[in-house]
Amino acid sequence: MSRKGPAVGKPRSQGLADILFTQGFGTRRECTLLVRSGQVCVGGTLVEDPDVCFATEGLVFEVGGEPWEYHASALVLLHKPAGYECSQKPSAWPSVMQLLPVPLRNRGVQSVGRLDQDTTGLLLVTDDGPLIHRLTSPKHKVPKTYEVITARPVDERQAQQLRDGVVLNDDPQPVRAELCEITGPHALRLTLVQGKYHQVKRMVAAAGNHCEALHRSAFGALNLAQGPALGHWRFVQPAERSMLLQRE
Numbered sequence: 438m439s440r441k442g443p444a445v446g447k448p449r450s451q452g453l454a455d456i457l458f459t460q461g462f463g464t465r466r467e468c469t470l471l472v473r474s475g476q477v478c479v480g481g482t483l484v485e486d487p488d489v490c491f492a493t494e495g496l497v498f499e500v501g502g503e504p505w506e507y508h509a510s511a512l513v514l515l516h517k518p519a520g521y522e523c524s525q526k527p528s529a530w531p532s533v534m535q536l537l538p539v540p541l542r543n544r545g546v547q548s549v550g551r552l553d554q555d556t557t558g559l560l561l562v563t564d565d566g567p568l569i570h571r572l573t574s575p576k577h578k579v580p581k582t583y584e585v586i587t588a589r590p591v592d593e594r595q596a597q598q599l600r601d602g603v604v605l606n607d608d609p610q611p612v613r614a615e616l617c618e619i620t621g622p623h624a625l626r627l628t629l630v631q632g633k634y635h636q637v638k639r640m641v642a643a644a645g646n647h648c649e650a651l652h653r654s655a656f657g658a659l660n661l662a663q664g665p666a667l668g669h670w671r672f673v674q675p676a677e678r679s680m681l682l683q684r685e
Contacts (some may be wrong), residue, residue, distance in 0.1 A: 453477060453498075454487035460507060461540035462500060476501050510565040511544055512673040513537065516665050517560040517653075523551035530554045537562065537670060549573060549656075550581075550632055558583075558653030559661055561673070571682065572657070578630040579681075580615060582655035583637050585625040588647035593619070595644045599627065603643035608633070612640060623649070657681045 451459070457468035457477070471477055472487040478499040479491060491498075496507040517523075521533040525547070534542050541562070549561035549572050563569060572579050596619055602611030616628040627637060638648040654660055658680035665671045673681070 449494075450490040450492050452488045452490055453479070453484055456491065456493060456496070456498070456507060457500070459509070460505065461543035463543070471500060505540070506672050508672060510568070511541060511546055511563055512565065512568065512678055513541065513546065513562040513670050514659060514661075514665065514673050515560045515562055515670040516661055516667050517552055517557055518668045519555050519557055522554050523548040523560065533560065533562075536668060552653060553635065553638075553651070556651045556653065557667070558651075559656050559659065560653070561656055561659075562670075573632055575631060579657045580628050580630050580655070581632075581653060581657075582616075582626065582628045582660075584620070584652040584654050585627060585637060585641060585648055586650035587623045587625065587641060588649050589645075590622050591619050591625055591646065595646060596625065598644045599625075599640060603640050605633065605636075605639050605643060612636065614640070626654075628655075658683070 453472050454465060454468040457463070457471060458465050462468050462471060469487040473485055475483060475485055477484055479496070493507050493509070498505055498507070515533060515536060517533055517536075520530055521536065522528070522530045523533050525532060525534055533548065534546070537546065544564040546562045546564045547569060549563060549569050552558065552560055561572065571577060596617045599614045599617040602613035604611050612629075612631055612633065614627045615630055616626070618626040620626050625641070627640070629636060633639075637651055641648045659673065659677060
C-alpha cells in the first residue's frame with residue numbers, strides 16, 4: 438500500500454502515530470502501538486503519546502533504536518549490486534527492493550527506470566509517481582552516465598560512432614551518446630539522455646564491440662562519490678533533489 442505524506446516543501450505538524458504511518462511503519466493502529474509500547478524517540482526523548490504533534494520538516498526520530506528521517510516523498514539513492522532485478526515482482530533474480538528497509542517497501546516505492554540484473558551502480562527509488570515521469574521522460578533529457586568495460590579494445594572510430602549515432606534493430610532513428618570518452622584500453626564512459634531497453638549494451642554492439650560489464654556512475658547531478666557503499670542506500674536530501682530537477 439502506498440502512503441503519501443504532505444506536499445514536498447509544505448511545512449506542517451502531525452501527530453506522532455500519523456507521522457509513523459506516512460513513513461511506512463505499519464497501519465495506523467500498528468503505529469499507535471509502536472508509540473505506546475515505548476519504541477519511538479524524538480530528539481533523544483522517549484515519546485509514548487501517539488497524538489503529540491511534531492513539525493515534520495527536518496524531523497529525525499528513532500523507532501526501535503534505529504534513526505529515521507521524515508520525508509513526505511521518499512527519494513532514495515541505492516548503490517545496486519549485480520544479481521538483482523529492478524522489479525517488485527522479479528522473475529529470475531531477487532528484487533532490489535529487498536535491499537531496502539520494510540518502511541520504504543511499505544510506501545510502494547518503485548525504481549526510476551531500470552538497471553539490468555548484471556548492471557551495477559546508481560539507482561533512484563521513489564514513491565513519487567510524477568517525479569518518476571519527470572526523470573524518465575525523454576523530453577526532459579536527464580543525463581545518465583555509464584562506465585563500460587568492453588570485450589575488445591576500443592578506439593576513436595568506435596567512440597565517434599557512438600557520438601554520431603548508431604541504429605538499433607528496433608528503431609530506424611539513430612541514437613547517440615551525448616558524451617563518449619575512452620577511459621582505458623577496454624573502457625568507455627557514455628552519457629545518455631534516452632532510456633531505451635538495454636540501450637548501452639546495444640549501442641556498444643552496434644559500434645562493433647561487446648559490453649562485458651556496465652556500471653551507472655551518475656544520474657543527473659547525483660553520483661556515488663558520497664556513497665553509499667555497494668548494496669546500501671541513503672535518502673536523497675532536499676538540496677540534492679533540487680539539483681536533480683534543475684534544467685540544463
